[in-house]
Amino acid sequence: xxxxxxxxxxxxxxxxxxxxxxxxxxxxxxxxxxxxxxxxxxxxxxxxxxxxxxxxxxxxxxxxxxxxxxxxxxx
Amino acid sequence: xxxxxxxxxxxxxxxxxxxxxxxxxxxxxxxxxxxxxxxxxxxxxxxxxxxxxxxxxxxxxxxxxxxxxxxxxxxxxxxxxxxxxxxxxxxxxxxxxxxxxxxxxxxxxxxxxxxxxxxxxxxxxxxxxxxxxxxxxxxxxxxxxxxxxxxxxxxxxxxxxxxxxxxxxxxxxxxxxxxxxxxxxxxxxxxxxxxxxxxxxxxxxxxxxxxxxxxxxxxxxxxxxxxxxxxxxxxxxxxxxxxxxxxxxxxxxxxxxxxxxxxxxxxxxxxxxxxxxxxxxxxxxxxxxxxxxxxxxxxxxxxxxxxxxxxxxxxxxxxxxxxxxxxxxxxxxxxxxxxxxxxxxxxxxxxxxxxxxxxxxx
Numbered sequence: 001x002x003x004x005x006x007x008x009x010x011x012x013x014x015x016x017x018x019x020x021x022x023x024x025x026x027x028x029x030x031x032x033x034x035x036x037x038x039x040x041x042x043x044x045x046x047x048x049x050x051x052x053x054x055x056x057x058x059x060x061x062x063x064x065x066x067x068x069x070x071x072x073x074x075x
Numbered sequence: 076x077x078x079x080x081x082x083x084x085x086x087x088x089x090x091x092x093x094x095x096x097x098x099x100x101x102x103x104x105x106x107x108x109x110x111x112x113x114x115x116x117x118x119x120x121x122x123x124x125x126x127x128x129x130x131x132x133x134x135x136x137x138x139x140x141x142x143x144x145x146x147x148x149x150x151x152x153x154x155x156x157x158x159x160x161x162x163x164x165x166x167x168x169x170x171x172x173x174x175x176x177x178x179x180x181x182x183x184x185x186x187x188x189x190x191x192x193x194x195x196x197x198x199x200x201x202x203x204x205x206x207x208x209x210x211x212x213x214x215x216x217x218x219x220x221x222x223x224x225x226x227x228x229x230x231x232x233x234x235x236x237x238x239x240x241x242x243x244x245x246x247x248x249x250x251x252x253x254x255x256x257x258x259x260x261x262x263x264x265x266x267x268x269x270x271x272x273x274x275x276x277x278x279x280x281x282x283x284x285x286x287x288x289x290x291x292x293x294x295x296x297x298x299x300x301x302x303x304x305x306x307x308x309x310x311x312x313x314x315x316x317x318x319x320x321x322x323x324x325x326x327x328x329x330x331x332x333x334x335x336x337x338x339x340x341x342x343x344x345x346x347x348x349x350x351x352x353x354x355x356x357x358x359x360x361x362x363x364x365x366x367x368x369x370x371x372x373x374x375x376x377x378x379x380x381x382x383x384x385x386x387x388x389x390x391x392x393x394x395x396x397x398x399x400x401x402x403x404x405x406x407x408x409x410x411x412x413x414x415x416x417x418x419x420x421x422x423x424x425x426x427x428x429x430x431x432x433x434x435x436x437x
Binding site for chain 1: 104105158185186187188189208211212214215216218262263266267317318319320321325327328331418
């Protein structure tokens with residue numbers, strides 16, 4: 001229910017809808033709450049509605065703290 | 076590029092340096108599942124406790140509300156449409172799945188938009204959608220109500236059981252008998268709300284908050300950031316899950332919630348009645364409010380079957396400390412909602428146990 005799933009936008013459709021790829025399945029969702037989304041971007045989907053655009057720039061954010069951890073290791 | 080597994084190991088090594096007794100709470104069903112699945116509880120040191128809070132929408136629904144929707148399903152001419160999790164939740168004497176077996180028209184959908192479609196195709200019946208969930212599902216339901224209004228579709232309505240995360244957190248932290256040192260904040264709720272619901276937690280209660288994603292490495296990073304705040308003696312809202320959560324959330328989603336709903340008193344399992352903690356449909360959308368359409372009296376009473384979900388939801392008890400757990404109460408024959416919903420703490424404990432060694436992580 002609260003489970004959000006990421007999907008890749010494949011095609012923009014009329015009436016604020018889009019066709020997205022969710023783990024290989026093609027699904028039609030509403031993009032009314034993320035109107036600026038473009039083909040190729042990932043969205044977080046809840047109950048058939050895109051709730052947020054996934055920012056790829058942060059996709060590797062988990063590496064951000066690595067430097068800090070490494071600096072500890074060098075102490 | 077380093078593998079995330081290697082990074083996870085590094086984070087875990089840092090986390091293991093913690094020597095103090097520390098309790099962290101998560102308030103999201105998806106975190107509950109992810110933590111259980113990864114076996115993180117057995118990997119972190121025993122002085123670090125990971126508690127599940129009131130983050131599973133099905134689990135926090137009061138017994139009286141479950142009974143009311145079962146009454147609703149029994150009304151002739153009503154088609155009750157719901158997310159799947161609600162089907163097997165036991166009310167005082169029945170469940171939706173039992174009502175369906177006895178002839179009630181109860182249907183499971185993935186999206187409220189599907190419920191609207193059912194209403195369009197069955198104009199002779201009253202289609203009622205069970206609106207449940209936190210700020211993650213509320214925008215979808217609100218948009219569907221707006222769409223029903225735009226279509227003038229009067230055989231569709233929503234029975235709102237929606238709840239807000241902020242007031243429940245306030246109730247948990249206000250209880251001084253439960254020691255919680257930091258909050259693993261729900262990633263997807265925060266994608267809608269932004270940082271606002273956690274401002275009182277850092278302000279009033281001085282507890283660190285980290286908005287965290289759902290991969291094992293996200294959760295480890297979230298825990299690490301919480302411990303770092305605690306060691307520095309600060310209480311701030313940090314966003315670990317930056318690929319999805321912006322500080323302001325999603326303003327369009329927040330706006331549609333406000334257009335359709337208004338905060339109202341709600342009854343929570345385990346927490347009781349909390350003012351302005353639920354979402355009620357606004358008067359101007361009264362035509363689409365099933366609570367106005369069908370007057371069903373609700374009795375406020377607590378379940379009397381030995382179920383201790385209420386204490387589990389407040390972090391007072393871990394699922395395995397409940398005398399019913401795994402004996403009388405199992406996913407096949409659940410006594411309480413925390414064992415029914417996949418997002419429930421008891422179901423997660425039952426399914427994955429506490430031991431991670433056999434799952435090959437790290």
